[in-house]
Amino acid sequence: MPRQLAPIEVARIARDMTWATHPDGLATVILRAAVDSGALRLGMCYRLDQTSDCLRPLSCVPEKASALPELDMGELDNPLVYGLVSGHPCTVEHIASMVGVGSTFERLRERFMPGDGAWILPLRDANQHAFAVLALLGNPSALHALRESALWQALLQIHERLFSGLEQNLGDAERARSADAVRAQAHTRTRERAARLLAAEFVGVSPAVRELRSDMLSMTDSNLAILITGETGAGKDHAAWLIHQAGSRQGKFVPVNCAAIPKDLIEAELFGNERGAFTGASQARAGLVAEADGGTLFLDEIGDMPLELQGRLLRVLNEKKYRPVGATQERHSNFRLICATHQPLPQRIAEGSFREDLYFRIRQQCLHVPALRERPEDIPVLAEHVLLQYNRERQAHIPGISAEALRMLQMHPLPGNVRELRNLVLVAAERTGRGQDITPQALRELRAPAPRTAALPTTSTMPLHDLWETNDLPGALAAFECHLISERLRQANGSRALAAQSLGIPKRTLARRCQRWNIFQEDSEP
Template identity: 40%
Template sequence: MQSLKQSSGLLEQTTDLETARALLKRCHFDLIIVNLDLFSSLTEDWEGILRHYSDHSDIICLSQRRDSELAIQVLRAGGADLLHKPCTVNEVMRSVQFCLERRSKERQSYLRSPWQQEKLANSELIGDSAAINEVSGIISRVAPTPSTILIEGESGTGKELAARAIHLQSGRKGAFVAINCSAIAPELMESELFGHQRGAFTGAQQARDGLFVHANGGTLFLDEIGEMPLSMQAKLLRVLEERCIRPVGGEKQIPVDVRIVAATNRQLEKESQNGNFREDLYYRINILTLTMPPLRERPEDIPPLVHHFVSKLSMELSVPEIPLSHADLSQLQQHDWPGNIRELRNFIERCLLLGKLPLNYLRQQKAPPLTTPGAGYPGDWDLERVIRHHTEQVLQQTRGNKSEAARQLGISRKTLERKLQAWASDTD
């Protein structure tokens, strides 16, 4: 059995069926060339083997037999071509070229399809930084499970993008349904989520399904869940525990199979401690927390994001792409992007409309100098006390934003949190 992979130039050859199976299990091959005469001394069902592998690979068969029955068997089993031995190199290469070109065209057609374009746009987390690779790795691991996931992160970091990636990698057949909890009036949220019966309230002239029903078998994304009213939080908790909903004005429970992904830009643990968020609901949705890194913590991802938005938005706006120099990208990497990816996207859209990069808009706002006691720290302070005082000042300046404070201090957020925990234990 001989196999060829065009994209990487990989070529494997063996006369042993078990070795061939091991190769096919380890690698994908665009094309497989099979000598059917080798099966004459085996009890293996070559037609069954062709059917098994022809779904994912083109198969060219070689044989000394020249009868039409064999050709029909090959085609019915999914073979792409049958060549009679002895055959010339040119005959083999013509068949190989035809198969590979056809498969290439099928791939291009697939990638250009509206469904696949939407899937790529909704699921692709662009970048190769350690932070975004960690997020992608976690998503790949947890997506196939039914567990509830809480996504934390600043506004504009791509929390909904991560939620869509979780859904698309989950294998769930139902729809991905998103709702922004802060955009729904409190008195309408129950009806929005669970639906209502006709006459359940003033204006309910007909029954209506809620988002849980629309997301049945799929994923419901609750964006800004920290803005959900406390009364609604209790009802959501009950649904998560019982896997049933009851429409407003209804009497019957409706079972639902919905995977919940929630997102917030608030610190729900503190909100629950302060009584602004139900503690039991927090623990119920916080089975796994996925933290989306702000753009300022992964500047190496800015160039690929810029190229992505330039290409995507130029097509949407029907305007030409703008040239980007290395200096342009370097200056974009120096900006803090407080609005994160959403701000970057809007900036690129504005640039495309203007036909240039107005980089003067990205002047850095310099932080005010830190104040220290007198002309410096007291001489009797040890180094640890100086570090602690300086860290506390930076945290105060950043209004408690640990990620920004760590960036200004030149350390990782985990290092900052370890320091804060150590200092807190010293004061206990």
């Protein structure tokens, strides 16, 4: 039976509870007093953790709270869980005899003694919502006496009010910390998902592509404008789409090809129009800027945008406001801008056909997609990826691409980059029998001579006298190198050793250059 508390002990208990600054310290005061009075053998306090849907140990006397297990809120037969869910006190005459309650209760039951009874007291806030429980264990007779004691009832009520007050005071800070933790976890999961998406969809194993994926990942949740540069077919539009897909914006990805829209219609296409604003405007249209609200506006071939429209676009970017053609009221659109071009915009600025202020506004972040000839090690994995998609979409069964065919693809200059590679593989797959690998023969039939740009030189692409007129220095240097190697091999009757010696480079270097420029002259040496 609990002994009678002296007035000085009651005053000390009340003082210590009042001085407590944290819920676990407050719970320890009341539990320690009950154990010391002989009313309890073991006292525990558990608090609800809503983020993980469990009861976490807060205090325990005479043991340490860290030794107690967490309790699953799904174990409704657990008297501690029941007490919190119901919001009412409950009594268990022989708690050690309870079996089949749940795995977390079984771990707690190890601390019960035969004959222990339990008195479960929910702790409620000012709105009478239970958020914690006291579990008082001991002799059933002693617990009965504790329940009947007016003094202990008063102390427990004081404890509940003080506990609720401390929780209220600490609640805002704890909820903020919990919310921060949840946001951090969500951000981590989002980044991991974005990284997986980029790795799966922007295919490549070269250092350049790995760096490119890393840059794309860092841009996914940025609101700054992005300018993507690279040759035609290199994958600029795909990179833009992936940046949007990997980000957190919930709106649409709205692509606009500035080179494909007639000059007199591009303004209405972007900003929309009122009915009757121009000939043929039989109805009002919202426009692509409005459609991109909350999402991403992708302006492909931005270098082809008419000069007079560039000023309006700059104002939209600065103010996020625009006015449809024929409208009197401005409208708002919150979009993230991604632009792409294969043109040298600084040169366009010098020519007066592109605004310098718009150029600096759209290139807050820059991303360059390298041409395939600069990363030939990516060609096999890209080709296999295209073939995998083909098999999946067409329900076909082309097992793979032969090693000889892959080498042929790597030697091909691929002026159309990924777009050309994809077309080569798809057409070759159509010409390949089911269950057979793509062979060099299937590719040779596709590689008919075609016009090429200066950046992709062959001996017939760029005559030497044209090099003086080009505006592409890297392409001119590459074309000259290709001409020089071909001519030197011709003079050496195909001997790579003699040609390399005359050029002052190792034979191995010459072989790599021949492979790069698709120079197939036979080596006259054994």
